Structure formats: structure tokens, C-alpha cells
Amino acid sequence: MSSAALVTADLVAITLLVFGLYFPRYRRRDMVVAILGLNVGVMAVATALATAEVSAGLGLGLFGVLSIIRLRSSELSQDEIAYYFTALAIGLLGGVKVSPAWVTPVLMGAILVILFVADHPRLFTNHRHQTITLDTAYPDESVAVAHLESLLGAEVTRLRVKKLDLVHDTTVVDVCFKLRRDQGSGDIPSGHPEFADTSLGL
Known part of the structure; x- marks a missing residue:
């Protein structure tokens, strides 16, 4: 050529x-x-x-x-x-x-x-990934998972504690979760910057 x-x-x-x-x-x-x-x-x-x-x-x-x-x-x-x-x-x-x-x-x-x-928007459309700051320290990851599932209305598929601050009573977690089917429609598809590695104070 x-x-x-x-x-x-x-x-x-x-x-x-x-x-x-x-x-x-x-x-x-x-x-x-x-x-x-x-x-x-x-x-x-x-x-x-x-x-x-x-x-x-x-x-x-x-x-x-x-x-x-x-x-x-x-x-x-x-x-x-x-x-x-x-x-x-x-x-x-x-x-x-x-x-x-x-x-x-x-x-x-x-x-x-x-x-x-x-990278198609319809691929794994209900799956999300976020970095979330919680306003409570959670030494027990299972408790953090239960709280996040209740808060997000979703199933947590993976959670990694990035920072546990017992002094200021905060927990920073890297979490992957799956939205319920009725929540997936109308949301921004996973893989887009609005849902990738964002911080959320709760």
C-alpha cells in the first residue's frame, strides 16, 4: 500500500x-x-x-x-x-x-x-461505577454495602474501601453497582464520564 x-x-x-x-x-x-x-x-x-x-x-x-x-x-x-x-x-x-x-x-x-x-451505550446499561464519600465511618464492609444498597436502590457488585477516617467519621469507597431494571431507563449509560469515577458526598 x-x-x-x-x-x-x-x-x-x-x-x-x-x-x-x-x-x-x-x-x-x-x-x-x-x-x-x-x-x-x-x-x-x-x-x-x-x-x-x-x-x-x-x-x-x-x-x-x-x-x-x-x-x-x-x-x-x-x-x-x-x-x-x-x-x-x-x-x-x-x-x-x-x-x-x-x-x-x-x-x-x-x-x-x-x-x-x-463502548456501546446499550452494553451493561444498568451497571455503574462511582467513588462515593459516606458521612459515616464503616469499619465493617458488609454494613457499608447494606447502606449503599439502600441509599442507591441498587445491588452492589463490588466495593473497595479507599479511605476509612475514624477521626472525621467518613468513608471513601470505590463501588460498582447494578441498577434495578426500572431505574436503568432514561439514565446516562455506563461508560460515560458522568458516571465514571465521580465523587459524591452523602
Whole structure:
């Protein structure tokens, strides 16, 4: 596949990723700029590395440096990290010639399809994940679970105590829970930032 065809495939894939998947679901303009800039930059550098006499280790090192810089500069949810690394992967695929030629667009398409399915709003729509601050110290996790189930009107599927403050009488928990069926309709689907790693004082 020619360099022009690779660039075209990359631009088509990243356009679908950003404007077809990410932005309609998350509505973060700053991440649109970051994902597009990252993808095009990685593709350009990967193309340059592919035409130069450099080792594969240098390319992998660049991949790691870009990841560390971006992830340390801003806190991202797990969902956004997936989109971020997808943009990296598509950019690398768009900058390296692979034989046979059909492998690159097939891999790009496979990545997009997998992300579309895995982050679909209808997948596990009743499941939620939150970081919650309770206004009582709960040394006994079973008591905390019972209180949360009553408070949220849901089934707690996983609970991890992040901080137990006996002095100020508070408990910070990381909790996964499943809403009842009658609560799931009309709510924001799981996987969206409004329900990912948020703090709630109770």
C-alpha cells in the first residue's frame, strides 16, 4: 500500500473514531483536539521512522514517551484512555507499510468495530461505577454495602474501601453497582464520564 493510501486510511479511521464514536458519546472538545493531534503526529513520525534507518526500539520508545506525557498531563477516565490508545495504534498503523496491503485497513476497521461494541451505550446499561464519600465511618464492609444498597436502590457488585477516617467519621469507597431494571431507563449509560469515577458526598 502506498504512503498516500496509508494516510487516507488513517484519516478515515480517525475521523470515524472521533466524530462517529467519541464525540457523540462524551462531548469533550478538548479531547477531540488531543486525539486528532496525537493521531496525526504519531502517523507523521511513524512514516518518517519507516523511511529512515532506525531501530524498532526507537519507535517503541517514542510510543511510550508520548503515552507518559499525555497521561501525566491530565486525568483521563478508563474509557478515554481506550480512545487515546486507539488513536495511537491507528496512527502507527497509518505510518508503517505492512504486507499484504489489505492488512492495515482491516486492522484499523477491527479496532473501530471492537471499540464501537465495547463502548456501546446499550452494553451493561444498568451497571455503574462511582467513588462515593459516606458521612459515616464503616469499619465493617458488609454494613457499608447494606447502606449503599439502600441509599442507591441498587445491588452492589463490588466495593473497595479507599479511605476509612475514624477521626472525621467518613468513608471513601470505590463501588460498582447494578441498577434495578426500572431505574436503568432514561439514565446516562455506563461508560460515560458522568458516571465514571465521580465523587459524591452523602
